[in-house]
Amino acid sequence: xxxxxxxxxxxxxxxxxxxxxxxxxxxxxxxxxxxxxxxxxxxxxxxxxxxxxxxxxxxxxxxxxxxxxxxxxxxxxxxxxxxxxxxxxxxxxxxxxxxxxxxxxxxxxxxxxxxxxxxxxxxxxxxxxxxxxxxxxxxxxxxxxxxxxxxxxxxxxxxxxxxxxxxxxxxxxxxxxxxxxxxxxxxxxxxxxxxxxxxxxxxxxxxxxxxxxxxxxxxxxxxxxxxxxxxxxxxxxxxxxxxxxxxxxxxxxxxxxxxxxxxxxxxxxxxxxxxxxxxxxxxxxxxxxxxxxxxxxxxxxxxxxxxxxxxxxxxxxxxxxxxxxxxxxxxxxxxxxxxxxxxxxxxxxxxxxxxxxxxxxxxxxxxxxxxxxxxxxxxxxxxxxxxxxxxxxxxxxxxxxxxxxxxxxxxxxxxxxxxxxxxxxxxxxxxxxxxxxxxxxxxxxxxxxxxxxxxxxxxxxxxxxxxxxxxxxxxxxxxxxxxxxxxxxxxxxxxxxxxxxxxxxxxxxxxxxxxxxxxxxxxxxxxxxxxxxxxxxxxxxxxxxxxxxxxxxxxxxxxxxxxxxxxxxxxxxxxxxxxxxxxxx
Amino acid sequence: xxxxxxxxxxxxxxxxxxxxxxxxxxxxxxxxxxxxxxxxxxxxxxxxxxxxxxxxxxxxxxxxxxxxxxxxxxxxxxxxxxxxxxxxxxxxxxxxxxxxxxxxxxxxxxxxxxxxxxxxxxxxxxxxxxxxxxxxxxxxxxxxxxxxxxxxxxxxxxxxxxxxxxxxxxxxxxxxxxxxxxxxxxxxxxxxxxxxxxxxxxxxxxxxxxxxxxxxxxxxxxxxxxxxxxxxxxxxxxxxxxxxxxxxxxxxxxxxxxxxxxxxxxxxxxxxxxxxxxxxxxxxxxxxxxxxxxxxxxxxxxxxxxxxxxxxxxxxxxxxxxxxxxxxxxxxxxxxxx
Numbered sequence: 001x002x003x004x005x006x007x008x009x010x011x012x013x014x015x016x017x018x019x020x021x022x023x024x025x026x027x028x029x030x031x032x033x034x035x036x037x038x039x040x041x042x043x044x045x046x047x048x049x050x051x052x053x054x055x056x057x058x059x060x061x062x063x064x065x066x067x068x069x070x071x072x073x074x075x076x077x078x079x080x081x082x083x084x085x086x087x088x089x090x091x092x093x094x095x096x097x098x099x100x101x102x103x104x105x106x107x108x109x110x111x112x113x114x115x116x117x118x119x120x121x122x123x124x125x126x127x128x129x130x131x132x133x134x135x136x137x138x139x140x141x142x143x144x145x146x147x148x149x150x151x152x153x154x155x156x157x158x159x160x161x162x163x164x165x166x167x168x169x170x171x172x173x174x175x176x177x178x179x180x181x182x183x184x185x186x187x188x189x190x191x192x193x194x195x196x197x198x199x200x201x202x203x204x205x206x207x208x209x210x211x212x213x214x215x216x217x218x219x220x221x222x223x224x225x226x227x228x229x230x231x232x233x234x235x236x237x238x239x240x241x242x243x244x245x246x247x248x249x250x251x252x253x254x255x256x257x258x259x260x261x262x263x264x265x266x267x268x269x270x271x272x273x274x275x276x277x278x279x280x281x282x283x284x285x286x287x288x289x290x291x292x293x294x295x296x297x298x299x300x301x302x303x304x305x306x307x308x309x310x311x312x313x314x315x316x317x318x319x320x321x322x323x324x325x326x327x328x329x330x331x332x333x334x335x336x337x338x339x340x341x342x343x344x345x346x347x348x349x350x351x352x353x354x355x356x357x358x359x360x361x362x363x364x365x366x367x368x369x370x371x372x373x374x375x376x377x378x379x380x381x382x383x384x385x386x387x388x389x390x391x392x393x394x395x396x397x398x399x400x401x402x403x404x405x406x407x408x409x410x411x412x413x414x415x416x417x418x419x420x421x422x423x424x425x426x427x428x429x430x431x432x433x434x435x436x437x438x439x440x441x442x443x444x445x446x447x448x449x450x451x452x453x454x455x456x457x458x459x460x461x462x463x464x465x466x467x468x469x470x471x472x473x474x475x476x477x478x479x480x481x482x483x484x485x486x487x488x489x490x491x492x493x494x495x496x497x498x499x500x501x502x503x504x505x506x507x508x509x510x511x512x513x514x515x516x517x518x519x520x521x522x523x524x525x526x527x528x529x530x531x532x533x534x535x536x537x538x539x540x541x542x543x544x545x546x547x548x549x550x551x552x553x554x555x556x557x558x559x560x561x562x563x564x565x566x567x568x569x570x571x572x573x574x575x576x577x578x579x580x581x582x583x584x585x
Numbered sequence: 586x587x588x589x590x591x592x593x594x595x596x597x598x599x600x601x602x603x604x605x606x607x608x609x610x611x612x613x614x615x616x617x618x619x620x621x622x623x624x625x626x627x628x629x630x631x632x633x634x635x636x637x638x639x640x641x642x643x644x645x646x647x648x649x650x651x652x653x654x655x656x657x658x659x660x661x662x663x664x665x666x667x668x669x670x671x672x673x674x675x676x677x678x679x680x681x682x683x684x685x686x687x688x689x690x691x692x693x694x695x696x697x698x699x700x701x702x703x704x705x706x707x708x709x710x711x712x713x714x715x716x717x718x719x720x721x722x723x724x725x726x727x728x729x730x731x732x733x734x735x736x737x738x739x740x741x742x743x744x745x746x747x748x749x750x751x752x753x754x755x756x757x758x759x760x761x762x763x764x765x766x767x768x769x770x771x772x773x774x775x776x777x778x779x780x781x782x783x784x785x786x787x788x789x790x791x792x793x794x795x796x797x798x799x800x801x802x803x804x805x806x807x808x809x810x811x812x813x814x815x816x817x818x819x820x821x822x823x824x825x826x827x828x829x830x831x832x833x834x835x836x837x838x839x840x841x842x843x844x845x846x847x848x849x850x851x852x853x854x855x856x857x858x859x860x861x862x863x864x865x866x867x868x869x870x871x872x873x874x875x876x877x878x879x880x881x882x883x884x885x886x887x888x889x890x891x892x893x894x895x896x897x898x899x900x901x902x903x904x905x906x907x908x909x910x911x912x913x914x915x916x917x918x919x920x921x922x923x
Binding site: 075077078079080135161163189216270293294296342343344376401403405458460485 | 773
């Protein structure tokens with residue numbers, strides 16, 4: 001037995017360790033390391049708010065300064081999770097308010113946040129500095145006003161794609177005249193107009209303001225005025241560009257932008273008319289991030305803009321960019337790391353854009369640093385996937401959405417098995433993968449075997465049978481999140497690999513063929529999994545073998561949750577009971 | 586055969602080569618009852634690329650499969666009665682598995698546009714029988730997804746429940762009209778925030794031109810070859826002339842784009858004459874899709890009736906619109922409605 005490392009020394013060592021994965025490993029070494037680690041952890045991340053109870057987390061990490069939580073499953077983004085499912089922030093805010101009053105930062109994703117939550121945050125945490133809400137809902141602008149009014153040291157207030165009950169633009173006026181600490185403000189998802197004079201004053205007295213993302217209600221004139229007061233901005237989300245094109249307006253805008261010499265990130269650009277784009281030319285050479293995904297601008301205008309963005313690392317754009325535009329990106333934007341191409345007409349029957357797999361091939365060939373891709377395309381080919389895999393083995397995130405379900409390689413009529421095999425085999429650092437198009441079980445054999453580092457896998461309309469799930473659950477060593485919809489597998493593979501599920505954060509399955517009976521068996525076998533069935537009717541009213549519509553399975557040390565709505569059934573561990581339906585009003 | 590074995594003997598067809606499967610499946614003939622709670626029996630369809638794999642895994646899996654039962658120990662797993670569900674819409678306890686899954690027929694037919702697929706006859710005939718039964722299942726109020734409900738539009742070509750995807754990969758281009766694809770919940774996976782924002786963006790840009798109003802009737806306008814759609818509020822016009830003018834204005838920039846990029850000054854001079862010629866001349870015609878899903882030429886029915894039935898507008902190339910016999914059809918329809 002060696003001498004124990006003095007805890008002060010260990011503390012000092014741990015102060016250099018930020019990664020929570022490393023800290024988790026540290027905490028498993030022995031009891032004293034566990035204790036030292038937990039007392040020094042400042043940034044806490046909980047990937048599934050139901051995996052552990054708020055009280056347990058608060059107790060374990062008394063020195064917590066930053067809390068990040070995620071609630072609903074990812075497929076909630078696509079309307080697959082009914083309203084009222086859960087993901088309430090309140091129990092967490094309450095627990096932290098009681099145990100961790102020094103909390104400074106809260107980041108929530110896909111959670112239900114009420115005005116009471118926001119008021120509680122404002123009232124409980126004296127040094128509160130950072131609030132970031134992503135894809136959250138349940139609150140109104142009154143809650144935002146409470147934060148603005150009370151949090152004296154507020155540095156960051158970001159509402160990213162939230163659904164907010166907009167009671168008007170007054171919330172902005174609640175920032176006291178004395179508040180000068182703002183570094184980042186994002187209210188792009190709000191609808192109402194804010195008083196531009198309030199905003200101007202706020203911006204003027206915030207010398208540290210680096211990031212400002214406006215909502216579409218802010219006009220071009222407003223934008224110009226704000227840019228004049230905040231030329232130090234590094235990130236800008238514009239308001240709406242829809243206005244009559246007046247020559248003076250254009251030159252004022254152009255001038256305002258040219259004074260923002262530190263601008264690196266640009267977004268917003270709703271309704272931008274092509275005639276206005278030249279106003280942005282002066283900032284293009286410095287841009288590292290450009291979000292044009294709401295700009296209905298045609299390819300020639302896009303190219304004219306993008307060819308000036310030689311330092312661009314992140315580009316989000318719509319398919320209006322066409323293959324030709326992406327070819328231009330490949331030759332001008334050599335630093336590109338992340339590309340996302342969204343469909344301009346999400347409805348299936350309106351796809352008539354000249355964007356094909358070739359666009360992505362161009363970028364894969366030309367942009368050597370490309371590591372993250374999200375690409376919507378009507379159809380694809382194996383050959384393209386092979387080329388992409390060969391050219392870009394450094395891909396970390398590859399999400400391909402072939403919009404036509406079951407679309408085979410349109411040149412050879414084969415499934416896209418070979419293509420995704422190449423991706424899985426070639427891109428050894430792949431951490432996130434979304435597959436689509438016609439895929440047989442074979443594709444999943446390759447993925448299971450080769451995608452060793454994939455942590456998150458999304459699958460829709462694919463596979464033929466249980467083999468598909470069998471391959472995935474018996475391979476994919478690093479798999480943490482698996483989400484599957486509309487695939488024809490059933491119970492066998494799921495039950496066979498039940499143990500694997502405890503090594504993962506969660507599994508989502510909808511419109512597959514998993515039976516209620518299998519869910520029961522799974523729940524009984526695996527005490528530390530919550531097996532939740534989302535179904536209109538009590539699953540018991542049907543035969544055991546009948547499939548359930550949606551299942552969400554996740555590991556947890558907190559037991560079944562107490563806040564399930566009427567359509568969510570937690571399969572009880574005790575077979576006699578069947579399903580439990582615990583709910584607290 | 587015990588229930589378990591029955592469950593495993595499903596013929597869920599692997600679709601690695603849909604064309605060959607189409608052919609072989611057709612020879613098997615008829616509607617196969619499928620039971621997904623078993624395993625894929627790839628080899629049964631002679632899909633050569635998959636058979637070696639299927640054999641091994643099938644053997645392994647089937648052994649394991651026999652160890653598990655699909656219900657509580659001691660209970661028998663009843664065979665799911667697929668046909669019964671399809672034909673008796675009254676039995677609403679079983680939720681459809683593939684709600685609004687577009688039939689693979691159409692998907693294949695459109696994505697295999699460039700290939701002469703071998704065998705096009707598939708389940709479409711049998712599927713149509715089930716359409717009746719199914720539509721009543723689907724019109725059941727979708728209580729769960731109030732947002733999604735608005736986007737769901739069930740068409741006649743839905744896949745019946747429990748038909749394995751593999752089966753429905755057959756295509757039918759003999760009699761089906763251009764794919765009226767059903768809208769699937771949550772597909773393509775685009776966040777509703779994005780969808781709503783884009784919809785608003787379209788609407789806002791029109792409000793700059795036209796009058797925003799309550800009771801606005803926005804329809805999408807597409808133009809052959811144009812990269813994106815616009816929306817117009819039909820109620821903001823009182824006759825065809827106004828509509829035509831507005832469309833001219835709207836698609837001016839695009840049409841000129843086709844002629845090569847012009848400076849701002851150049852646009853004004855060329856726009857009116859050029860587009861008018863295009864729209865009124867032989868080059869382009871204005872068509873609309875009515876409530877029945879038929880494409881008709883614009884201008885033949887009284888304006889009031891037109892805005893009542895018009896769902897979408899499309900500016901088509903004259904040559905493409907040849908099949909649309911306007912007047913007789915339109916008047917016939919208006920008589921039927923009267």
